[in-house]
Amino acid sequence: MELEEAFHVVGEFGRHQKRLAAVLVLLQVYMACQSMLIVLVGAIPEYHLQTAETPSNEEDFNKLVVFEDLSSIVTEWFLIGRNAYKVSLASSVFFAGVLIGNVLFAPLSDKIGRRPVFLSGLLFEVLFGYATAFAPSYEVFVVSRLLVGMMNGGMALVAFVLTQEYVGKSYWAMTGTLTNMMFAVGIAVFAALGYCIRPWRSLAIAVNSPGALLFLLCLTLPESPRWLYAQGLTRKAEEVMEYLALRNGKAGATVKLKPCAGALRTGDAKHGLSDLVRHPVLRWRTVILMFVWYACSLVYYGLTMNASEQKGNRYVNVAMYGLVELPAYPLCMYFINKPWRDALICLFAFILRAGRRKTTAGFLMFAGSSCLVTMFLSDSFEPHFLFVLSLSISLDSWINITSLALLGKLMISAAFNIVYIYTSELYPTVIRNAGLGVCSMSCRFGGIFAPFVPSMKSLHQSMPFVVFGLTGISAGCLDLLLPETLNKPIAETIEDLHTPVYQRIVEKEAKTQPPTIGRTLIHKKNH
Numbered sequence: 001m002e003l004e005e006a007f008h009v010v011g012e013f014g015r016h017q018k019r020l021a022a023v024l025v026l027l028q029v030y031m032a033c034q035s036m037l038i039v040l041v042g043a044i045p046e047y048h049l050q051t052a053e054t055p056s057n058e059e060d061f062n063k064l065v066v067f068e069d070l071s072s073i074v075t076e077w078f079l080i081g082r083n084a085y086k087v088s089l090a091s092s093v094f095f096a097g098v099l100i101g102n103v104l105f106a107p108l109s110d111k112i113g114r115r116p117v118f119l120s121g122l123l124f125e126v127l128f129g130y131a132t133a134f135a136p137s138y139e140v141f142v143v144s145r146l147l148v149g150m151m152n153g154g155m156a157l158v159a160f161v162l163t164q165e166y167v168g169k170s171y172w173a174m175t176g177t178l179t180n181m182m183f184a185v186g187i188a189v190f191a192a193l194g195y196c197i198r199p200w201r202s203l204a205i206a207v208n209s210p211g212a213l214l215f216l217l218c219l220t221l222p223e224s225p226r227w228l229y230a231q232g233l234t235r236k237a238e239e240v241m242e243y244l245a246l247r248n249g250k251a252g253a254t255v256k257l258k259p260c261a262g263a264l265r266t267g268d269a270k271h272g273l274s275d276l277v278r279h280p281v282l283r284w285r286t287v288i289l290m291f292v293w294y295a296c297s298l299v300y301y302g303l304t305m306n307a308s309e310q311k312g313n314r315y316v317n318v319a320m321y322g323l324v325e326l327p328a329y330p331l332c333m334y335f336i337n338k339p340w341r342d343a344l345i346c347l348f349a350f351i352l353r354a355g356r357r358k359t360t361a362g363f364l365m366f367a368g369s370s371c372l373v374t375m376f377l378s379d380s381f382e383p384h385f386l387f388v389l390s391l392s393i394s395l396d397s398w399i400n401i402t403s404l405a406l407l408g409k410l411m412i413s414a415a416f417n418i419v420y421i422y423t424s425e426l427y428p429t430v431i432r433n434a435g436l437g438v439c440s441m442s443c444r445f446g447g448i449f450a451p452f453v454p455s456m457k458s459l460h461q462s463m464p465f466v467v468f469g470l471t472g473i474s475a476g477c478l479d480l481l482l483p484e485t486l487n488k489p490i491a492e493t494i495e496d497l498h499t500p501v502y503q504r505i506v507e508k509e510a511k512t513q514p515p516t517i518g519r520t521l522i523h524k525k526n527h
Contacts, residue, residue, distance in 0.1 A: 097149020105154025106437020
């Protein structure tokens with residue numbers, strides 16, 4: 001039987017698969033806390049000098065400065081004045097580590113397996129997390145954050161893939177959405193921990209300690225049956241599937257898989273990043289997906305940085321940035337799992353069937369349009385937070401720059417969620433982690449460039465929103481060139497891409513020519 005048929009026999013989402021998915025989904029809370037750690041640990045408090053005269057040297061300055069009652073790396077290592085940039089540097093170093101982790105871990109897990117790479121990454125992230133909490137100096141702190149970022153970035157991708165590959169295809173959207181939803185919840189949990197635990201070292205320990213427990217729970221995770229099957233390890237894949245059947249209460253179920261077409265044999269070259277360039281269909285998909293991921297990151301983090309200028313309680317603000325994303329996920333759950341015609345997204349899908357491709361494009365275009373509309377609103381429109389208490393609600397209470405920016409963030413959060421699931425389904429199992437790694441790498445570049453976009457206000461007040469708007473809309477248009485994956489089988493090997501069911505029309509035409517012909521992509525692009 002085929003692997004998808006085997007999942008129907010053992011259970012696509014049985015009770016044991018629910019346990020496995022629950023552990024991996026809960027892990028997102030830990031990863032969110034690690035990702036957001038610098039927001040509170042690096043908080044910059046109010047401070048003043050004990051004298052009216054500014055000291056001539058840094059040592060005297062540090063002796064005279066008085067901080068508000070707040071514990072952070074800023075107060076411990078006096079990261080103010082000329083050293084204030086070091087807080088941002090620590091944050092940038094973490095995301096640089098995430099970028100490196102994406103590049104290293106993704107292809108590695110495609111070659112040696114999901115489980116060993118995942119467990120190694122999680123173990124070292126916990127160890128380096130404790131190094132962060134006990135760092136004796138700023139330099140050690142930064143190095144530990146770089147290493148935590150590497151483990152976090154690489155392990156997060158593998159964890160997401162495992163969440164998908166333990167269950168049947170029809171549950172990929174649900175598990176993927178729950179994974180991203182729990183990350184948003186993790187941001188709010190981190191804010192609550194920060195409110196209750198004020199010393200920064202104690203907060204770092206409290207944030208990192210659940211990782212040790214989760215590591216022990218993850219030791220029971222089996223290897224991905226999809227990865228084993230795609231590697232030609234059919235017997236081991238059958239053993240994992242029969243184990244799932246046993247734990248699901250189907251002890252009598254027997255799984256006999258037929259050899260995977262195109263599976264690796266002993267002595268065959270293993271798949272890697274080069275396949276994303278060599279194979280014309282994969283090359284075309286990767287280029288589009290890299291820009292879509294880049295656009296999601298640029299718009300999401302750019303809008304978030306604009307929102308961070310708001311005054312108020314820092315713990316409430318951190319929680320709000322996470323919770324504001326939650327409404328996006330039920331939308332994703334509804335739209336991407338079924339064909340539909342009569343929904344708001346039809347404005348962008350032209351009353352056609354939805355699914356992954358058109359829903360992603362719709363959310364991207366909606367986010368971009370929300371940003372572009374702000375061009376026509378003046379700065380005199382201010383948000384009215386008490387409008388829900390008023391019987392008469394004026395139009396400017398609803399339509400202002402803040403509300404449109406929040407709407408844009410809601411839509412881009414939805415697109416970000418779907419693109420994870422969609423990308424997983426577009427790549428064959430043997431190259432899935434490598435594809436996700438490359439896309440995630442381009443995503444990190446979007447996060448790096450995002451802080452520079454708000455500075456474009458010096459050219460024109462609405463210029464940042466123009467950049468966000470055009471980026472979102474163009475990514476939505478390019479996304480429509482990709483094939484739909486709703487109700488389609490998952491490709492296990494690169495050879496499966498030759499099958500018409502995995503392709504769009506342009507890709508079918510590309511396959512009529514030898515895959516080594518470099519003109520294929522040019523033909524498709526100009527078609």
